[in-house]
Amino acid sequence: MAEEFIIEAKKLCKSFGSLQAVKCVDLKVKKGEIFGFLGPNGAGKSTVINMLTTMLTPTSGTARVAGYDIVAEDNRVRENIGIVPQEILLENQLSARENLEFYGKLYHMRKEDMEARIPDLLEMAELTNRANDQVKTFSGGMKRRLEIAKAFMHRPKIIIMDEPTIGLDIQTRMVIWERIRELNKMGITIFITTHYMEEADLLCDRVAIMDQGEIKAIGTPDELKHGISKGSIVEVEFTGPQEKFIKEIGKLCNDAKITENHGHVVKFTCKDPVNAIKRIIENAGPAGVKIDNVSMHEPSLDDVFVHYTGRQIREQSAENLQGKFFAKMRG
Amino acid sequence: MSMLGDAYTIWQKEMQIWAKTPVVNLARAFMMPILWLVIFGNVFGGSASNVPIALVMEDNGYYAQTFAHALTEGNTLKIAANTNYEDALNLLDNRKVTAVVFIPPTFSDEIKAGEPAKVQVSIDSTTPLLSGAVEGALARAKATFAAGIAAAQNAGADGAPQAGAFAGGMGLILDRELGTLKMLMAAPIDKMSIVLGKITSGVTQSLVSGGIALLIAMVIGVQVKTGILGIFLVFGVLTLVAFGFIGMTVALAARIRSLESFMMAVQTIVMPIWFLSGSLYPIETIPAWLKPIALVNPLTYATEAVRSLMIRGVIWSTFVFDIAVLVVFSAIMVFIGTRAFKRTLE
Numbered sequence: 115m116a117e118e119f120i121i122e123a124k125k126l127c128k129s130f131g132s133l134q135a136v137k138c139v140d141l142k143v144k145k146g147e148i149f150g151f152l153g154p155n156g157a158g159k160s161t162v163i164n165m166l167t168t169m170l171t172p173t174s175g176t177a178r179v180a181g182y183d184i185v186a187e188d189n190r191v192r193e194n195i196g197i198v199p200q201e202i203l204l205e206n207q208l209s210a211r212e213n214l215e216f217y218g219k220l221y222h223m224r225k226e227d228m229e230a231r232i233p234d235l236l237e238m239a240e241l242t243n244r245a246n247d248q249v250k251t252f253s254g255g256m257k258r259r260l261e262i263a264k265a266f267m268h269r270p271k272i273i274i275m276d277e278p279t280i281g282l283d284i285q286t287r288m289v290i291w292e293r294i295r296e297l298n299k300m301g302i303t304i305f306i307t308t309h310y311m312e313e314a315d316l317l318c319d320r321v322a323i324m325d326q327g328e329i330k331a332i333g334t335p336d337e338l339k340h341g342i343s344k345g346s347i348v349e350v351e352f353t354g355p356q357e358k359f360i361k362e363i364g365k366l367c368n369d370a371k372i373t374e375n376h377g378h379v380v381k382f383t384c385k386d387p388v389n390a391i392k393r394i395i396e397n398a399g400p401a402g403v404k405i406d407n408v409s410m411h412e413p414s415l416d417d418v419f420v421h422y423t424g425r426q427i428r429e430q431s432a433e434n435l436q437g438k439f440f441a442k443m444r445g
Numbered sequence: 446m447s448m449l450g451d452a453y454t455i456w457q458k459e460m461q462i463w464a465k466t467p468v469v470n471l472a473r474a475f476m477m478p479i480l481w482l483v484i485f486g487n488v489f490g491g492s493a494s495n496v497p498i499a500l501v502m503e504d505n506g507y508y509a510q511t512f513a514h515a516l517t518e519g520n521t522l523k524i525a526a527n528t529n530y531e532d533a534l535n536l537l538d539n540r541k542v543t544a545v546v547f548i549p550p551t552f553s554d555e556i557k558a559g560e561p562a563k564v565q566v567s568i569d570s571t572t573p574l575l576s577g578a579v580e581g582a583l584a585r586a587k588a589t590f591a592a593g594i595a596a597a598q599n600a601g602a603d604g605a606p607q608a609g610a611f612a613g614g615m616g617l618i619l620d621r622e623l624g625t626l627k628m629l630m631a632a633p634i635d636k637m638s639i640v641l642g643k644i645t646s647g648v649t650q651s652l653v654s655g656g657i658a659l660l661i662a663m664v665i666g667v668q669v670k671t672g673i674l675g676i677f678l679v680f681g682v683l684t685l686v687a688f689g690f691i692g693m694t695v696a697l698a699a700r701i702r703s704l705e706s707f708m709m710a711v712q713t714i715v716m717p718i719w720f721l722s723g724s725l726y727p728i729e730t731i732p733a734w735l736k737p738i739a740l741v742n743p744l745t746y747a748t749e750a751v752r753s754l755m756i757r758g759v760i761w762s763t764f765v766f767d768i769a770v771l772v773v774f775s776a777i778m779v780f781i782g783t784r785a786f787k788r789t790l791e
Contacts, residue, residue, distance in 0.1 A: 167631055192633035203628040207462045216461075219454040220632040248465070 120145040120272055120303045121166060123177035128161050128170060135161045137327040138175060143272075143320075148294065148304040150318035152311070152415070154423055158327040159307050163276055166305075167197055180271045193221065196265030198275040202257045206250035210241050210260050213249060214267055221268035231267065238293065239263040255286040262293055266302075273297060275306040279313060291317055311415040321415070323422045330422040339413040342421040343371070343383035348390055348410045351379050354403030362401050366393045373421060378406075383413070448641070451634040455642025456649070463650055470650070471657070497525035499533035499542040506553025512564070516546065537567060640783045644691050651687035652680060675754040682754070685771040686747045690715070692778030699785035722748045743774040 121143035128136040136158045143149045153159045164170040166179055168188035177184045180194035204213050214235060218228040236242045239259040241252075249257060258278065265273050275294070279287040287310075294317060298304050308314055314321050315335045322332040331338055352359065356377050363370055363382060367390040374381040384390050387410045398405045463470060500516070502509060516522050525542050526533065533545040547565040555562040629639050659679065669675045694711055701707045721735060722744035731739060739745050750767035753759045 169627075169630060189633040192631060197628075197631050199627060203625055205458065205462065205625060207465045208458070212461065216454070216458045217628075217632075219457075220451070220629070220634060222633070 118145060119143060120181075121149075121177070121179050121305065123162075123166070123175065125175035126162070126165060126172050126177050127174045128158075128165060129173045134327055136165070136172075139324075139327075139329055141177075141322065141329065141332075143303060143305060146298070146301055146303055147319040148298050148306065148317055150314040150321035151305065151307040151324065152314055152321055152419060153307075153324035157324045157423075159324055160276065162324070163274060163305075163307065167195060167274060168192055193268070194271045196268065196270035196273040198262050198265045198273060198278050200276040200280060202254075202261055204249045204257060204260060204264070207248060209246045209248055210236060210239070210252075211245045213260065214264055217264050217267050223268055228267075235263040235267060238266075238296075255282060255289070258282065258286070258290060259293065262290065262297075266297060270302070272303045272305060275304065277307055277309060280309065287313070311419060315415045323419060325423040331418065335415055335418075338418045339415065342373075342418055343413045345369075345383055345385035346387040346410050347373065347381055347383050347413050347417055348387050348408070349379065349381045350394060350405065351407035352398070352403050352405050353378060354398075354401070359398075359401055359403045362397060363394065366390065366397060373417065381417075448635040448638045451638035452641035452645065454634075455629070455639060456646045459642065459646030460649060463646070470653075495523040496544075497542045498522050498544045498546055499526040499528060499536050500524045501528065501530045501533050501545060501547040503530075503550040504548050504552040504554075508553040508556045508562070509548050512548065512552070534567065636787050637783065640695065640786045644688070644695060644779065644782065647691040648684060648687040651691070652683055655680070655683040655687075669755050670758045671754045675759075679751055679754050682747055682750045682768070682771065685768070685775045686744065689743060689771065689775035689778045692775065692780070692782035695782035696778070696785045699782070699789045718742055718744050721745070743771060746770040 119142045121141065123139055123141040125138040125140065126136060127134070127138045139158075139162060141162070151159055151162070161170065165172050166177060166184060168184050168191050171185060179191045182190040182194065184191050205216065208216065211232060214232050215228060218231070223231075233242070236245050239256075239262070241256060241260060241263075244252070244256070249260065252260070262273075262275075262278065265275075278294075279290050282290070291313070294304055294306070306314075306318065318335065320332065320334050321338065323330045323338075331341070333341065350363070360372065360375065360380055363372075363380065367382075367384045367386070369386075370382045370384045370390065372380060372382045391408050391410065394408070395405060498516075500513060502513060513524075517524060526536055528536075530545075530547060533542070533547070536542045537545050545567040547567075549563065549565065552562050552564065626639075630636070659676070663669070669679070671678070693714070694707075697710050697714075698707060701710055717738070721731065721739045722742050723739065746767040750764055750771070753764055753767075
């Protein structure tokens with residue numbers, strides 16, 4: 115029987131000392147889908163990935179990947195997954211071809227099989243004419259493409275990608291999305307973490323949002339977007355008495371749900387945004403408020419993310435970096 | 446595939462990387478022994494040669510003769526006058542000679558009695574290079590006299606530990622910094638094979654360095670006293686030393702995260718081990734309080750074993766003891782190293 119779920123985690127937990135990094139997560143990934151795994155830094159995404167790739171042993175719970183138990187059959191799991199890590203893990207001194215050869219040997223591929231496969235992979239990575247050059251002479255995008263091709267070398271059933279497009283320019287990212295789609299068309303399940311919401315939206319069949327060690331939401335991007343709002347999102351920027359005006363908005367459109375409140379900027383969802391905007395503008399003067407800007411948009415994964423985690427992913431990571439920087443200065 | 450097969454894959458990759466920079470690696474392999482020969486052999490002698498000295502021999506016994514002979518070995522010193530004490534001092538005052546070496550009448554007797562024998566030296570220190578040359582030549586003469594061999598002849602013995610130390614542990618730290626270790630850990634291979642592959646590639650690289658050092662030693666005229674068998678045994682000793690030291694650095698690499706700290710730790714450990722092994726200076730000439738360290742230093746036994754093979758000729762009972770010490774040392778270090786590193790991988 116073909117297994118419908120190629121990754122299946124049941125009550126998967128991981129603690130480091132008193133810190134519960136992953137709190138009993140249930141997760142099912144369908145065979146052949148592109149599954150996005152989103153969450154702010156420190157949400158526990160990497161811990162889940164490390165458990166699924168058998169690099170970490172769970173504190174409790176189980177998971178099966180490609181039909182094998184991640185603890186009891188770890189080597190079988192490893193044989194069936196390809197990993198595209200966040201950082202480039204190529205041997206800089208070796209050529210593209212030698213890197214692929216070494217990787218193939220590590221996965222116990224037969225020599226003939228490797229020889230047949232390497233030219234295809236080099237072509238896929240658009241590195242055929244650079245095959246014998248040392249990797250250290252490659253650009254970031256070239257290394258990335260080789261890294262992805264490498265993960266594909268031993269014909270894994272699943273490829274797990276940790277932020278594969280981080281720090282790349284938009285053209286390179288689009289090329290990589292194309293590669294990912296091609297791999298997926300060949301029947302490979304893709305499990306991908308990303309910081310880029312539009313990437314998840316464009317690329318993924320389903321996404322899960324993780325925060326504070328728990329999976330907060332899981333579904334197709336459309337399901338998630340409609341799950342937080344039946345209508346559109348309205349953003350109002352204004353000057354004047356804040357609290358009073360925000361209460362006013364609630365009264366003006368009775369299905370309005372405030373999603374973000376930064377004082378002078380308020381975001382809310384409602385079914386009839388055009389009517390809501392009209393009323394807000396009409397009532398602004400009497401309420402002593404000057405409207406600076408009004409906009410509306412369909413909900414995006416960004417909004418979904420904010421809805422479930424209470425913060426924007428980029429804001430959060432910028433703060434995080436800043437925090438780390440100051441901690442370092444102090445420390 | 447077996448663990449050994451996986452270890453071989455990793456060994457192969459490490460050697461492939463090593464072979465990518467042949468110039469750097471060969472230079473390193475060549476430079477070390479040449480540095481030892483040129484610098485440590487001559488650092489006290491400068492480039493001076495045939496520096497004139499006056500010799501005052503009040504003892505003509507066998508040991509005094511041998512010592513006098515050792516003075517002129519290497520042509521740094523030239524005995525310009527063999528005279529009495531007063532004339533010698535006059536020559537020194539008139540700058541005809543740079544130093545006076547006075548061998549007292551009791552010299553040979555003291556040595557025969559197993560007591561420390563003294564020679565008196567007066568040096569004209571107005572010319573630092575020349576007086577340095579005299580001191581250096583004297584130091585070497587003493588070394589020659591005491592250990593029976595010249596310091597410069599040991600180049601072949603000492604290539605392994607230094608080269609090996611860096612090859613083994615540094616590779617692992619670099620791998621961790623670069624993340625390549627993560628890739629190895631995600632592969633369907635036994636973690637033991639990673640450590641094993643790293644250690645064996647380090648040993649191989651050390652043996653190549655040691656081999657080159659040996660070759661240089663032979664080219665400059667050092668003959669291996671025990672012949673072809675001796676050369677094989679020298680490589681056996683080098684292999685043991687390399688396993689021991691690489692095991693040690695792998696254990697360090699398991700504990701130390703940054704490359705800088707690692708280099709410092711290795712230097713802190715390797716330099717004293719090296720200096721107190723009798724490899725550069727005879728153990729007989731080091732201060733008494735340092736001697737116990739030299740006696741528990743495994744490299745002392747390696748140096749002793751290689752020298753007996755190459756220069757002195759083997760006394761089998763001593764040789765077997767040296768080898769036993771090295772086997773125990775290497776086994777312990779490889780055990781500690783693999784265990785410590787395996788633990789960090791889990």
